[in-house]
Amino acid sequence: MTKISIIIPILNEAKTINSLLNYLIESSLKENIAEIIVVDGGSSDNSIEVVSEFKSILLIKSEKGRAKQMNVGAKKAIGSVLYFLHADSIPPKHFDQLIINQVENGKHSGCFKMQFDSKHYWLKLMGWFTQFSWPICRGGDQSLFITKTLFHKVGGYNESYIIYEDNILVKKLCQLKEFKVIQKNIITSARLYKKHGVWKLQYHFFVIHLKHRLGASAKTLHNYYLNNIS
Numbered sequence: 001m002t003k004i005s006i007i008i009p010i011l012n013e014a015k016t017i018n019s020l021l022n023y024l025i026e027s028s029l030k031e032n033i034a035e036i037i038v039v040d041g042g043s044s045d046n047s048i049e050v051v052s053e054f055k056s057i058l059l060i061k062s063e064k065g066r067a068k069q070m071n072v073g074a075k076k077a078i079g080s081v082l083y084f085l086h087a088d089s090i091p092p093k094h095f096d097q098l099i100i101n102q103v104e105n106g107k108h109s110g111c112f113k114m115q116f117d118s119k120h121y122w123l124k125l126m127g128w129f130t131q132f133s134w135p136i137c138r139g140g141d142q143s144l145f146i147t148k149t150l151f152h153k154v155g156g157y158n159e160s161y162i163i164y165e166d167n168i169l170v171k172k173l174c175q176l177k178e179f180k181v182i183q184k185n186i187i188t189s190a191r192l193y194k195k196h197g198v199w200k201l202q203y204h205f206f207v208i209h210l211k212h213r214l215g216a217s218a219k220t221l222h223n224y225y226l227n228n229i230s
Contacts, residue, residue, distance in 0.1 A: 001031075002032075002080055002081060002100045002103055002104060003031075003032065003033065003034035003078075003079040003080055003081070004032055004033055004034060004079050004081045004082075004083050004096055004099060004100070004145070005033075005034045005035050005036075005037060005073075005074075005077035005078060005079030005081070005082055005083065005148075006024060006033065006035070006036045006037065006083045006085060007037045007039065007070055007073035007074060007077060007082060007083065007084050007085070008020070008036070008037070008038045008039065008073075008084075008085050008086070008087055009039045009041060009062075009066045009069035009070050009073070009084075009086070009087075010038055010039065010040050010041065010043060010047055010051075010069075010087050011040070011041040011042065011043055011047075011064065012043045012044060012045045012047060013043070013045075013047050013087040013088070014043070014045040014046045014047045014049075014050050016087050016088050016189075017038070017047055017050055017051060017087050018050050018053075020085075020087055020088075020090065021036065021038075021051070021054050021057060023090060024036060024091075025054075025056070027091075027093045027094065027095065028094075028095065028096040029096060029097065032096040032097060032100060033079075033096060034077070034078050034079030034080075035058055035077070035078060035079065036054075036056070036057050036058065037057075037058045037059075037060065037073045037076055037077060038051045038057055038058070038059050038060075039060055039061070039062050039069040039070065039072055039073040040059065040060070040061050040062065040069075041061075041062055041063065041064040041065065041066075041068075041069050042061075042063075042064050058076065060072065060073070060076060065159065065162050066140070066157075066162075066165055066166075067157035067158060067159045067160075067161055067162070067165035068157075068159050070084050070156075070157050070165075071156045071157050071159060074148070074151060074156060077148065079148070080147060080148055080149075081099060081100070081103055081145055081146070081147055081148065082145070082146050082147075082148055082151055083095075083099060083143065083144070083145045084140075084143060084144045084145075084146075085143045086140055086141055086143070086188070088141075088188060088189035088191065089141050089142075089143060089186050089187065089188040089189070090186065090187045090188075091112060091143060091186045092112060092184040092185055092186060095112070095184075095186075098112075098182055098184060099145045099182070102145070102180050102182060103145070103147060107178075107179075107180035108146065108147045108149075108150045108178050109144065109145060109146040109147070109150055109173045109178050109179050109180070110144075110145055110146075110179050110180035110181060110182060111138065111142040111143055111144050111145070111170075111179075111181060111182070111186075112142055112143060112181070112182045112184055112185065112186040113127070113130040113131040113142070113181055113182070113183055113184065113185055113186070114127050114130040114139075114141060114142045114185065114186050114187075114188055115127045115185040115186070115187050115188070116187075116188060116189075116190040116193075117187055117188070117189055117190055118190035118193065118194075120190070120193070120198055122198055122199075122202070123190055123193060123198065127185075130142060130181070131181060131183060132181070133174075133179065133180075133181050135167070135170060135171050135174045136209070138166070138167060138170045139166060139167065140165075140166035141186070141188040142186055142188075143186055144166065144169070144170070146173070150173075150178060154169065154172045154173065154176070156169075157169055158218070160218040160219075161218040161221070161222075162218070162222040162225075163208070163221055163222055163225045164208065164212060164218070164221050167212070192229075196229065201229065204224075204225075204228045204229050207224065207228075208221055208224060208225065211224065
């Protein structure tokens with residue numbers, strides 16, 4: 001029977017993780033979920049205390065960095081399907097059955113299309129584009145489901161990438177023609193856009209994409225992010 005291991009990397013997500021975990025438990029079927037794993041990368045707020053209140057949740061610690069955290073979670077996972085989810089993204093109801101349906105129909109990896117929790121017209125447009133299968137429209141906020149077998153085949157997340165790790169993995173999957181966009185919305189927070197401003201942040205993301213296409217190293221991308229966004 002196909003079962004899903006949900007893997008959530010966190011770093012100081014005390015404000016969001018409680019509601020997300022409650023939602024995941026209430027919006028999925030127990031028989032579809034092998035476990036929910038939260039991987040903490042060294043939170044300095046009370047994230048660990050919040051997660052610890054959920055007795056059914058497996059909380060583990062890792063070095064900081066989403067790629068490292070998600071790989072650590074994948075090693076602990078017992079489900080045949082891994083579902084990587086950011087702490088500020090809410091998948092659609094019945095997300096578990098939607099994923100299982102795709103896997104059992106031969107689609108071994110994929111994501112949901114995305115909608116920001118914002119009415120800004122540019123962010124609405126950006127969300128609209130995520131319905132298409134183009135790799136340029138992908139990002140970690142859309143979440144990622146992948147069979148454990150395929151995850152190990154492609155080598156998991158590249159830990160040299162502190163940012164852009166999701167795009168690197170999805171690019172591999174698209175090249176293998178192993179990727180499906182489920183046409184249901186995952187709702188993700190626009191908090192970073194609110195913090196930096198929509199146009200300023202969009203410009204920096206564009207530069208990061210361009211630098212990668214021109215051959216910039218993982219370290220170069222991270223340094224740009226630290227200097228302009230973090």
